[in-house]
Amino acid sequence: MTTTSGPGAPAPKLAKRPSPVRKMNRAVDERFHTQRSLRENLNKVFPDHWSFMIGEIALYSFVILLLTGIYLTLFFDPSNTEIIYDGSYVPLKGVEMSRAYASTLDISFDTRAGLVFRQIHHWAALLFVAAIIVHLFRVFFTGAYRKPREINWLIGVGLLVMGIFEGFAGYSLPDDLLSGTGLRIASSIAQSIPVVGTWASFLVFNGEWPGTNFLPRLYVAHILLIPGLLLALIGAHMGILWFQKHTDFPGPGKTEDNVVGHRVFPVFAVKSGGFFMMVFAMLALLGGLAQINPIWLFGPYDPSKVSSASQPDFYIGFLDGSTRLMPPWEFRGLGHTVAAVFWPTVILPGILFTLLALYPWLESKFTGDRESHNLLQRPREAPTRTAIGAMSITFYVVLWISGGNDVIAKTFSISLNAMTWAGRVGIIILPPIAYVVTKKLCIALNARDHEIAHHGIETGIIRQLPSGEFVEDHRPKPDPVPDHPVVPTHRFELSPPGEHGNGHGKTGVATRARKAVTGFFTEEKAEGGEEPVSGARH
Amino acid sequence: MTASPDAPEAADPAAEPAVARPASVRGRLVSATARRSRPASARRRRRSSTLVLSLALMATGVLWTVLAPSGSAQDSAADSAAVREGRALYLQGCSTCHGLNAAGTVSGPSLIGVGEAAVDFQMSTGRMPLAKPGAQAERKEPSYSQVQIDQIAAYIQTLGGGIEKPEVSEEALADADLMFGGELYRANCAQCHQAAGEGAPLTYGKYAPALTNATPEQIVEAMRVGPESMPVFAESQIDEEGATAVAAYILHMRDTPSPGGHKLGSYGPVPEGLLAWLVGIGGLLGVCLWIGARQKV
Numbered sequence: 105m106t107t108t109s110g111p112g113a114p115a116p117k118l119a120k121r122p123s124p125v126r127k128m129n130r131a132v133d134e135r136f137h138t139q140r141s142l143r144e145n146l147n148k149v150f151p152d153h154w155s156f157m158i159g160e161i162a163l164y165s166f167v168i169l170l171l172t173g174i175y176l177t178l179f180f181d182p183s184n185t186e187i188i189y190d191g192s193y194v195p196l197k198g199v200e201m202s203r204a205y206a207s208t209l210d211i212s213f214d215t216r217a218g219l220v221f222r223q224i225h226h227w228a229a230l231l232f233v234a235a236i237i238v239h240l241f242r243v244f245f246t247g248a249y250r251k252p253r254e255i256n257w258l259i260g261v262g263l264l265v266m267g268i269f270e271g272f273a274g275y276s277l278p279d280d281l282l283s284g285t286g287l288r289i290a291s292s293i294a295q296s297i298p299v300v301g302t303w304a305s306f307l308v309f310n311g312e313w314p315g316t317n318f319l320p321r322l323y324v325a326h327i328l329l330i331p332g333l334l335l336a337l338i339g340a341h342m343g344i345l346w347f348q349k350h351t352d353f354p355g356p357g358k359t360e361d362n363v364v365g366h367r368v369f370p371v372f373a374v375k376s377g378g379f380f381m382m383v384f385a386m387l388a389l390l391g392g393l394a395q396i397n398p399i400w401l402f403g404p405y406d407p408s409k410v411s412s413a414s415q416p417d418f419y420i421g422f423l424d425g426s427t428r429l430m431p432p433w434e435f436r437g438l439g440h441t442v443a444a445v446f447w448p449t450v451i452l453p454g455i456l457f458t459l460l461a462l463y464p465w466l467e468s469k470f471t472g473d474r475e476s477h478n479l480l481q482r483p484r485e486a487p488t489r490t491a492i493g494a495m496s497i498t499f500y501v502v503l504w505i506s507g508g509n510d511v512i513a514k515t516f517s518i519s520l521n522a523m524t525w526a527g528r529v530g531i532i533i534l535p536p537i538a539y540v541v542t543k544k545l546c547i548a549l550n551a552r553d554h555e556i557a558h559h560g561i562e563t564g565i566i567r568q569l570p571s572g573e574f575v576e577d578h579r580p581k582p583d584p585v586p587d588h589p590v591v592p593t594h595r596f597e598l599s600p601p602g603e604h605g606n607g608h609g610k611t612g613v614a615t616r617a618r619k620a621v622t623g624f625f626t627e628e629k630a631e632g633g634e635e636p637v638s639g640a641r642h
Numbered sequence: 643m644t645a646s647p648d649a650p651e652a653a654d655p656a657a658e659p660a661v662a663r664p665a666s667v668r669g670r671l672v673s674a675t676a677r678r679s680r681p682a683s684a685r686r687r688r689r690s691s692t693l694v695l696s697l698a699l700m701a702t703g704v705l706w707t708v709l710a711p712s713g714s715a716q717d718s719a720a721d722s723a724a725v726r727e728g729r730a731l732y733l734q735g736c737s738t739c740h741g742l743n744a745a746g747t748v749s750g751p752s753l754i755g756v757g758e759a760a761v762d763f764q765m766s767t768g769r770m771p772l773a774k775p776g777a778q779a780e781r782k783e784p785s786y787s788q789v790q791i792d793q794i795a796a797y798i799q800t801l802g803g804g805i806e807k808p809e810v811s812e813e814a815l816a817d818a819d820l821m822f823g824g825e826l827y828r829a830n831c832a833q834c835h836q837a838a839g840e841g842a843p844l845t846y847g848k849y850a851p852a853l854t855n856a857t858p859e860q861i862v863e864a865m866r867v868g869p870e871s872m873p874v875f876a877e878s879q880i881d882e883e884g885a886t887a888v889a890a891y892i893l894h895m896r897d898t899p900s901p902g903g904h905k906l907g908s909y910g911p912v913p914e915g916l917l918a919w920l921v922g923i924g925g926l927l928g929v930c931l932w933i934g935a936r937q938k939v
């Protein structure tokens with residue numbers, strides 16, 4: 105599938121006698137025909153850009169969630185049964201609580217490495233959703249979702265929603281005061297849905313809130329159903345990416361039909377392996393040094409108690425914010441009462457996520473662009489899209505801040521009522537302002553790029569012409585000048601593939617490793633050089 | 643505001659007329675449960691009764707005269723040096739707002755009947771004298787010494803009695819049942835002061851302050867007095883044992899190092915989310931940029 109246009113290198117000398125490993129490799133190939141696909145896949149080319157690694161943060165956080173989650177399942181008991189706590193946290197000794205809460209306390213205080221695993225798990229959950237959001241921004245602002253990648257965009261939105269549900273389910277499992285308060289709100293949101301609400305809430309909670317048998321159900325969702333779905337979606341996401349190949353920014357040697365970058369083996373694999381370690385290190389640091397969700401302070405869930413500043417995790421925050429900003433309006437009609445929470449917690453996210461999911465199709469409908477695109481756009485090259493993005497982020501951030509408005513009010517000694525009203529006004533006027541400002545900015549940046557592409561770079565040297573006119577000298581833009589305005593990046597210094605690095609004298613570690621392994625797996629001559637290679641996109 | 647040299651000795655016995663409140667006042671404020679004796683409080687009560695029984699009659703008289711509209715009542719309190727000192731301090735520092743006979747003015751409520759616990763709470767937390775009018779008096783460094791505070795408290799106590807200053811001994815704190823205190827705290831205090839005692843805003847610029855600086859005495863006083871928007875927790879609701887346990891629990895929470903690492907202000911998901919974004923995502927994006935920059939070929 106992927107053919108390389110890299111220059112041929114002298115074939116490394118094949119081993120005289122095949123080693124045992126090599127013999128086994130051949131044996132496997134003779135039975136399962138693995139060599140061909142291995143060769144193809146290891147030779148796959150991935151483009152380099154720092155922003156293409158954001159999705160990997162989400163992926164690796166998910167892997168760490170799975171690993172730490174499995175450890176937690178060994179000790180967690182998702183049962184509503186009430187017991188008397190008798191563990192080593194003194195202030196709760198003798199308190200009646202559910203087994204779920206007691207076992208989470210035991211994980212925290214009486215299990216080897218339990219607390220650090222819990223904390224890494226929770227930090228990984230936050231990082232997972234946050235990385236998905238940043239990854240979404242990258243995809244959005246570069247237009248990577250355009251045809252032919254709309255389906256992967258849709259899967260991505262599904263992953264975001266599932267990630268949010270998964271996190272909420274996890275947050276609700278320990279049955280502490282925060283969990284319970286969150287679940288109670290979730291149940292009243294479910295009940296606010298007209299016609300089916302009460303029924304849906306009964307179904308989910310197995311009866312009247314707080315259902316007697318709810319935690320086991322939630323547990324199944326948290327450790328089996330949703331992770332399974334996430335895994336399947338991630339598999340599809342990566343499979344489609346593999347099949348359609350990665351997009352890239354325009355640059356010399358880059359066209360709509362090729363990929364310029366590094367092969368999966370060894371450069372991309374080593375880079376990604378290293379990056380996984382970085383993500384893991386970051387989570388280990390957070391989990392080891394920063395306390396998260398100290399459930400022992402919140403106490404067991406008791407419907408009659410509530411702590412001030414009961415907040416959900418950040419990814420639910422925008423719904424909390426929309427609820428706080430919404431005036432308490434109830435609607436009555438057609439024999440139904442629609443509670444005030446219905447609008448900000450059901451209708452609003454419904455609209456937001458629908459728009460998000462449909463965005464690729466909406467854009468192509470409005471621009472009339474039905475072409476396939478494998479080259480990305482820089483945000484400024486699509487001012488309207490970028491402005492829509494900025495507007496949406498502003499909208500989201502106002503809701504998000506409003507979700508934590510009590511903590512902000514307390515920290516900065518602002519009146520809570522003032523914060524609420526600032527949020528109400530802000531949600532109406534700030535997004536349009538963001539739209540206009542961003543669009544103007546993009547257009548101005550484009551104009552400057554255009555200027556540079558056609559007149560060269562300003563030197564700051566002013567000359568007076570004999571006629572008395574003043575002109576500024578412009579240095580010509582470095583070659584090659586592409587036919588669209590692109591500011592010079594390091595890519596311009598790249599020589600087109602094939603010009604150098606034909607194997608002579610290039611024996612870096614990566615080259616040697618690649619040669620060795622290519623030879624080992626494929627029994628074919630190794631390609632030369634570690635320089636970027638370009639693969640056809642078919 | 644100068645305390646006379648003999649003030650220290652004088653202050654202690656004089657502070658005690660509190661117990662000699664008329665039966666009717668005591669019956670209203672304190673329920674039978676509170677009288678369940680524990681060693682420390684029993685000792686205190688025995689001592690105070692012997693010390694001030696002689697003053698009882700006088701104090702009762704003072705109460706009734708004060709309740710009468712005439713302003714001449716204060717003169718009859720002159721028997722006690724501490725009360726006299728207290729009155730002088732009061733006239734100097736407080737009367738502009740609370741009135742010459744503490745009956746209140748437009749700029750401050752009446753202090754008759756608030757009791758020494760209220761005065762001690764307001765002054766030892768630095769809330770009074772009020773620095774600037776605002777939504778709520780703020781905690782700050784107290785501007786009077788404890789001796790002076792006791793004197794003013796003694797003086798205010800003569801004006802209609804009120805809740806006496808509670809004593810919280812080290813032993814009582816050490817013996818307190820943390821589990822009981824935790825239960826009471828989560829049931830009665832967490833909804834305003836937050837689960838970890840970090841405080842939270844109420845409406846219109848009012849707030850429940852963080853409990854990071856309150857002393858055990860101030861904690862119990864706050865419960866008994868119910869300053870501003872805080873409700874009163876009388877002894878009928880939370881008895882002395884319970885109040886001590888709440889104080890012990892609050893001290894335990896703030897003095898025990900958190901097992902999980904840095905507390906992040908113990909403020910739950912908001913600072914956690916902030917850290918995840920700033921350090922987690924921010925740091926890893928930095929790593930992306932770094933790896934990207936190293937790949938320039």
Ligand code: HEM
Nearest residue numbers: 169170173174176177180222226229271274275327331397
């Ligand atoms: C298959 C993967 C997973 C397994 C087996 C798993 C397992 C668990 C278990 C057993 C608990 C309860 C114990 C405890 O709270 O300490 C838990 C809590 C939690 N999970 Fe997961 N989980 C998985 C994936 C995820 C994912 C993908 C997310 C978020 C997007 C997530 C977010 C949470 C959160 C926020 C908690 C609460 C943690 C806390 O106590 O502070 N989990 N998980």
